Amino acid sequence: MNLRTLRDWFGVVGMLGLVAGCTVGPNFVEPDSHLPEKSFFGDDGRLVGTAHLPAPTDPTWWNVFRDPVLTGLEQRVADANLDVRTATLRLAESRFQRGVAAAAEFPSLNADDKYTREQYSKNGIVSLLSGLLGPSAGGGVAPGPINEYYSGFDASWEIDLWGRIRRQVESADAQVDQAADQRRDALVSSLAELARDYMQLRGVQTQIRIANDNLKVDRDILQLVQDRQQHGLQNGLDVENAAAQVENIRAQIPQLQQQESEYINALSLLLDQPPGTLKSELGSILMTRTGPPRIPLGIPSELARRRPDIRAAEDQLHAATANIGVAVGDFYPKVQLNGTVGFDSLDIKHLYDASSLQYMVGPQVTLPIFAGGRLRSTLALREAQQQEAAITYRKTVLQAWHDVVNALVAHHLEQIRRTRLRAQADHARAALGLARARYTDGVTEFLTVLDAERTLLQADQQYATSTTNVSLDLVQLFKALGGGWETRFPDVPSETAAVPIPVGMVDSAIQ
Template sequence: MNVGAFRDWLAIVGALALLAGCTVGPDFVQPNSHLPEQSFLGDNGTPAAMAHVPAPTDPVWWNVFHDPVLTNLERRVAEANLDVRTATVRLAESRFQRGVAAAAEFPSLNTDDKYTREQYSKNGIVSLLSGLLGPSAGGGVAPGPLNEYYAGFDASWELDLWGRVRRGVESADAQVDQAADQRRDALVSSLAELARDYLQLRGVQTQIGIANDNLKVDRDILQLVQDRQQHGLQNGLDVENAAAQVESIRAQIPQLQQQESQYINALSLLLDQPPGALKSELGVRTSVRIGPPRIPLGIPSELARRRPDIRAAEDQLHAATANIGVAVGDFYPKVQLNGTVGFDSLDIKHLFDASSLQYMVGPEVTLPIFAGGRLRSTLALREAQQQEAAITYRKTVLQAWHDVVNALVAHRLELNRRARLRAQADHAGAALDLARARYKDGVSEFLNVLDAERSLLQAEQQYAASTTSVSLDLVQLFKALGGGWETQFPDVPSETAAVPVPVDLVDRAIR
């Protein structure tokens, strides 16, 4: 190639590179969440008292329960939970896919080295040469075996004149962000699920304690009735009723113990532990701890940035918008620069001589003329997918808003109900004391004692269940607010590192 031709070729490349600055398709604009600015319950509504607290939600929200065991379990979720680890691997997958998409922005270079030895057929196409060489050449003449040596390179580069490749990379970037937000969503859900299972475990253990306490009371009452019968002050009917009440409470305990075991196993599963692995850690029965009545909610309009599912829906909309640009770019010509440089020789001693050099270089332009409607249908598909992603984003935001309001109302009303149930339990306890005293003095029937004891048991059980519900509503509120923004995650697998598979998981899969 002479200098002038090379200069012209560079000028063409430069002109094409200048065109590469344009990008077809719509640019992504962050959607408006339409969330309120002041109160989740609306500016004209009557918000709950805790909605007025301006402070943002604490990322480690489980500290409001002041339970060191719960805190210790929550700290282990990010590393141990299998859903979070799966989401971490998916994040790595999206990053690798992004690398595949970004590779189209760069030239591809390949080496091509080969050696062939070929014997031509005497009766093949070379036999036609005998007619050209004359009768003296004889028929069926073919050269002997030939050796051919070749060493070279070929390169190709698609000039992204219209931004089709850049839109593909933009879509891949959005999908990486979506995978990261989905991982965070998995963590938030796992943290909330662990707290729910833990609080329900403590609630069941509280119910077991209530049953045992009432069983002790009923045994005392049974002993009292038996003593009165021995002194001829009572008939056998009261003894049988008292004994039936004792057995009724005893029958409740195994069912509660079964629930206790199930919740311990559920917590073990969340932390990638076999069944019963946390029994020694969680077997000590304690009561449920409720959080404070006033919960910091932060600014409602910032919920769209705190909730990972909203952020993931926004990322999905971004990727769908960028894919429209990819579809639009397919309508434009594709310009690809191709080049091949190599050395070809029948004698390896002369392979790298200047006379063995051969090359080919030049642009290739591909313009779609007819594709049977494929390009238009693809564009229409991408536009429909963008509309679907926009609707999904809107629904996700609206669902998040509903989640917060429902949790706020449920928590506030359950607090009021719990206070009433506490008063009911206090009155039921006082009534049982009076009924026992009157029965012991012989001025009241045993049926009154039995009814009072049943009322007390029911009131204490309802109060314990309400205490658990208050705490569960609080967990739901923190989850609705997008709480649990951890900074520590499992390591994302690199391109050169294999993803470790736990041996126990493999064993379980084989079995």
């Protein structure tokens, strides 16, 4: 190849590079979330309860419960939870896929060294040479076995004139972002699930404590009735009713203990621990607060940036939009530069002589003419997938909005209900005291004491359940707001550490 030929080729490549600046297909535009600016209940500024806007959600929102055990458990989720670790591996997979897509932007180079020994058939195509060599050649003509040596390399490079490959890389980048947001969504969900299981565990333990406290009261009443019977002041019916009430409460405790064990095991599973591992750590009940009197909600319109599921839906829409560009690019000609340079010789001693040099270089243009409608159907498919992704994004935003409003309303109304249940429990406790006093004085029947006792037990249980629900609603609210933006995650496997690479592979050295 002389100097003029090289100059011509560089000129062609330069002009193709100028043409390659265009990119077919639609450009991605961030969708409008249509979320309100001032209030989740509309831009009239109306809020529920004591919620306010100034600050965004605290990443470590579980600290509002002021429970050191809960805080310690939450701090272990990012490293230990199996769902988060699985999402981390999927993020690594998407990054490797992006590397595969980006490799198409660069030339590919392959080395080729080979040796062959070949014997041609006398009755094969070489027999035609006998007519050219004349009668003196005798019968079939064929050379003896020959050795052929070859050493060289070949290269190819698709020039991305229309931006088809760039759209593929853009789609892969969006899929990497989607995997990262899905990992964050897995973490947010795991943090919230752990808090819910923890609150329900503490709620069950509170129910066990209430049952034991009421059991003690019922035993005292049973002893009182038995004493009155021994003194001839009461018949056996009251003793049996009191004893039945004691056994009724005792029968509730095993079921509550079963629920306690299940919640402890659920928390152990979230932290990648065998069943029962956290039993000693979670055995004691700590008094927890239901949260601050004022809940920081942040600006509603920023919810689309805080909720990882919304961000993942946007990334999916971005990838679907870029895939349209890939489909459009398939309609245009593909220009590929191919080249082969090597040395070929029948004698290895002369393999690398200048006379053994051979090469081939030139462009290859592929223009689709007829594909049976495959290209048009692919483009229509990509456009339909983009429309589906847009609907998914809209639904995800709307669902997030509903989640926040529902959690706000539930938390506010459950607080009102809890206050009234507390008043009911206080009245029921006072009523039981009066009933016991009147029964001791012989003014009222034991049935009145028994009814008061059952009413108090039910009121205490309902109040404890409501207290748990207030905490659960608050956890749900923080999850709906996208809380839990941790910056610490399990390590993403590197490209070199993911799969062992055999020694001696040229491609590994190039990468």
